[in-house]
Amino acid sequence: MTFRGITVLVGLASLFAGLVIPVANAQQVSGPVKVVQLTGLASVKDNAKGTLQVENGQLHFVHGKASSDVSASSIQDVVTGADSQRAVGGTIGLMSMAAPYGGGRVLSLFRAKIDTLTVQYRDADGGLHGAIFTMPVGTSEVIKKELVAQGAHTTSDKEPAAASAASSSTPNKEQK
Amino acid sequence: MMKRILNAEIRLFLLTAVFAASPLLAQKNKPAKIKAAALQVEMIQSDEIKLPAEFQVALYENLIRQLEKNGFSHVYRDGDRNAASVAELVVLHSTVRGFKAGSEKARQVTTVSGATSITVHCQFTSPDGTSLLERDVNGKVRFFGGNLKATYDFAKKAAHVANENFSTPGTE
Numbered sequence: 001m002t003f004r005g006i007t008v009l010v011g012l013a014s015l016f017a018g019l020v021i022p023v024a025n026a027q028q029v030s031g032p033v034k035v036v037q038l039t040g041l042a043s044v045k046d047n048a049k050g051t052l053q054v055e056n057g058q059l060h061f062v063h064g065k066a067s068s069d070v071s072a073s074s075i076q077d078v079v080t081g082a083d084s085q086r087a088v089g090g091t092i093g094l095m096s097m098a099a100p101y102g103g104g105r106v107l108s109l110f111r112a113k114i115d116t117l118t119v120q121y122r123d124a125d126g127g128l129h130g131a132i133f134t135m136p137v138g139t140s141e142v143i144k145k146e147l148v149a150q151g152a153h154t155t156s157d158k159e160p161a162a163a164s165a166a167s168s169s170t171p172n173k174e175q176k
Numbered sequence: 177m178m179k180r181i182l183n184a185e186i187r188l189f190l191l192t193a194v195f196a197a198s199p200l201l202a203q204k205n206k207p208a209k210i211k212a213a214a215l216q217v218e219m220i221q222s223d224e225i226k227l228p229a230e231f232q233v234a235l236y237e238n239l240i241r242q243l244e245k246n247g248f249s250h251v252y253r254d255g256d257r258n259a260a261s262v263a264e265l266v267v268l269h270s271t272v273r274g275f276k277a278g279s280e281k282a283r284q285v286t287t288v289s290g291a292t293s294i295t296v297h298c299q300f301t302s303p304d305g306t307s308l309l310e311r312d313v314n315g316k317v318r319f320f321g322g323n324l325k326a327t328y329d330f331a332k333k334a335a336h337v338a339n340e341n342f343s344t345p346g347t348e
Contacts, residue, residue: 038324040237077229079229120219126255127253127256128219128236128253130236130237131233
């Protein structure tokens, strides 16, 4: 085999691996998942970045040195959804809006798909709380499954495949 | 000549007096605020309109936060047992009447399209169910921000309505 042939083979193998590995990673979540807590957890600021894990019957969110736990048995509803966000966000994304010739607007076209996880739970007094998380694609269903297995309730008992198919047609997904 | 100037002055004075007095009269005609020792916020209902779960939760959480910010020191959540013993409790029931998902991408690319809007019917009742006040409040995001920002806009407006019509012991 020539050097050219080997290069093409390695290139194809890398491309295939690049396509398959992220999917495999998304489906098998072991350990904490990087998430953004949009709102709802007591004593946690909005848009706090952290990790989420289900262990010992608790939904465990760690943000910096602080952590917040929600008992799975107190969860009344877990719902997953699909959304998208700007690939280039934050301060750079905001500054790019001022770029000449609509450069910032072009950047807005590049969007990354994300999963959302919405949890409704009751506190010790019976008060209802709601928390919303965003996370990498494919991870929300796994967390939902783990929560349900550890005693959480859900009103949408769909199989992951069915759920993902449904989520593509729900209003959750942005209109393109 | 002098008489004409005097007449004009009198007319001007009367006109000014009428304009100056109108806001005062309006304030007098304003209905008195309803006493509310505490507010209990029920979960947002959306039976007729299909609303994504994250919007429902964001509406609820933002509403509670904005009510607390607007001077309601005691805001109880849906199902909170402590609310049962409170005198002069006002219960806020919210039902989604309209929802347009919009698109953040369309907003960022075109500026003029892709607005997200939510219309919520807010009903303030006494614990026995007697209606005290009903209003339709909407939340919108037209230019900047994610779709969920519409829930924040709604919450701010709803809290303003509550603040205008209800008085808590501390804010009288």
